[in-house]
Amino acid sequence: MRSPKDFFAPLAIGAPDPVRQIPALPSRMIHFFDPSNEKMAAKAPELAAKVDVLLGNLEDAVKADRKEAARAGLVRVARDNDFGTTQLWTRVNSLDSPWVLDDLVTLVTEIGDKLDVIMVPKVEGAHDIHYVDRLLAQLEARAGLTKPLLVHAILETASGVANVEEIAGASPRMQGISLGPADLAASRRMKTTRVGGGHPGYLVRTDPIGGELTEGRTTYQQDLWHYTVARMVDACVLHGILPYYGPFGDIRDVVACEDQFRNAFLLGCVGAWSLHPVQIDIARKVFSPAPGDVAWARKVIAAMGDGTGAVLIDGKMQDDASVKQCRVVAELADALAASDPELAEAYDAATKEALA
Numbered sequence: 001m002r003s004p005k006d007f008f009a010p011l012a013i014g015a016p017d018p019v020r021q022i023p024a025l026p027s028r029m030i031h032f033f034d035p036s037n038e039k040m041a042a043k044a045p046e047l048a049a050k051v052d053v054l055l056g057n058l059e060d061a062v063k064a065d066r067k068e069a070a071r072a073g074l075v076r077v078a079r080d081n082d083f084g085t086t087q088l089w090t091r092v093n094s095l096d097s098p099w100v101l102d103d104l105v106t107l108v109t110e111i112g113d114k115l116d117v118i119m120v121p122k123v124e125g126a127h128d129i130h131y132v133d134r135l136l137a138q139l140e141a142r143a144g145l146t147k148p149l150l151v152h153a154i155l156e157t158a159s160g161v162a163n164v165e166e167i168a169g170a171s172p173r174m175q176g177i178s179l180g181p182a183d184l185a186a187s188r189r190m191k192t193t194r195v196g197g198g199h200p201g202y203l204v205r206t207d208p209i210g211g212e213l214t215e216g217r218t219t220y221q222q223d224l225w226h227y228t229v230a231r232m233v234d235a236c237v238l239h240g241i242l243p244y245y246g247p248f249g250d251i252r253d254v255v256a257c258e259d260q261f262r263n264a265f266l267l268g269c270v271g272a273w274s275l276h277p278v279q280i281d282i283a284r285k286v287f288s289p290a291p292g293d294v295a296w297a298r299k300v301i302a303a304m305g306d307g308t309g310a311v312l313i314d315g316k317m318q319d320d321a322s323v324k325q326c327r328v329v330a331e332l333a334d335a336l337a338a339s340d341p342e343l344a345e346a347y348d349a350a351t352k353e354a355l356a
């Protein structure tokens with residue numbers, strides 16, 4: 001283990017200093033596109049205007065014989081465009097694949113100044129992050145980069161979940177973690193073939209009434225991902241990094257997608273992946289606090305003054321703890337409103353009404 005004194009020292013001579021705080025930039029939707037698909041790549045500037053994060057995916061969903069084309073396509077997209085405040089991320093191939101070394105060498109060398117975050121799939125433990133950490137430092141130094149690249153891990157193996165706390169704290173580069181329910185289900189030998197979301201077979205049933213076993217017993221579908229998302233959120237908060245829900249594969253089922261995203265939002269996630277343009281607005285809606293909730297939070301904060309003591313507002317007790325909950329919502333709203341005038345207006349209008 002590295003000494004805590006050396007944790008923030010660059011891992012290669014000439015590499016930029018690691019960041020001490022992860023920037024809290026909006027990342028409600030991480031929009032995946034396949035840079036080997038010329039039609040999709042051509043839409044990158046148009047997509048960038050609509051999303052918080054645009055991600056050039058090189059891993060799963062890109063055919064093996066298109067891996068080089070995807071890498072080259074991403075280099076082209078990054079070089080030919082200025083995406084303004086929209087972040088550009090990539091998902092490289094897994095560390096055991098024949099492509100990842102060229103992915104990292106090419107991307108850092110050619111477009112390291114344009115990329116913000118490198119998503120690393122199938123991370124099993126801190127050792128995977130340490131490998132990427134040192135390699136990135138060497139490549140950054142050689143490319144003369146002045147800003148360090150950040151790393152995002154996908155939580156999608158059983159051993160990754162078992163080691164999630166050490167993964168979250170493995171490097172100052174760690175920006176966040178996403179749940180990868182598809183690979184994780186396979187790794188755990190779960191018996192769902194869905195990409196995220198619930199399953200009708202995973203349920204609880206009310207007790208029998210009057211000895212009747214088959215009739216009148218209501219069932220409630222349960223959330224397959226609750227434990228993992230909650231554990232991931234705790235690991236991320238422990239280390240000051242950001243948690244995300246990953247993919248929801250039933251593109252047509254926009255209702256269940258919204259439910260899955262909202263569960264993640266309520267549990268502490270800051271965003272989710274969008275795999276198709278229809279999921280962009282779902283993520284924007286869900287991961288931006290609702291105007292009514294922001295208005296309530298601001299009202300409680302205003303009423304609580306220095307934040308200590310207890311008051312009753314609309315019949316509900318508020319105290320030092322609940323004002324902290326309200327600050328979480330209000331601070332997120334302020335951060336998002338800073339770059340979204342429509343949202344700012346909606347929040348201010350709702351607040352005015354609540355305080356009237």
Ligand SMILES: CC(=O)SCCNC(=O)CCNC(=O)[C@H](O)C(C)(C)COP(=O)(O)OP(=O)(O)OC[C@H]1O[C@@H](n2cnc3c(N)ncnc32)[C@H](O)[C@@H]1OP(=O)(O)O
Pocket residue numbers: 032033034039040043047057060061182183195247274275276277
């Ligand atoms: C488990 C995991 O690892 S999840 C992450 C990896 N998976 C991915 O990245 C998948 C990304 N998404 C996709 O590849 C596609 O959305 C698919 C293959 C699922 C569906 O694509 P299509 O069959 O073209 O869907 P559909 O016909 O509804 O597309 C409508 C339009 O949206 C475009 N589109 C679809 N997905 C995207 C996307 N992610 N980004 C930009 N444009 C897209 C299509 O090109 C099409 O454009 P057109 O109207 O100009 O022809």
Ligand SMILES: O=CC(=O)O
Pocket residue numbers: 060121154156179180181182183184246247
């Ligand atoms: O990469 C994502 C997943 O769910 O697997």
Ligand SMILES: [Mg+2]
Pocket residue numbers: 060121154156180182183
């Ligand atoms: Mg995966």
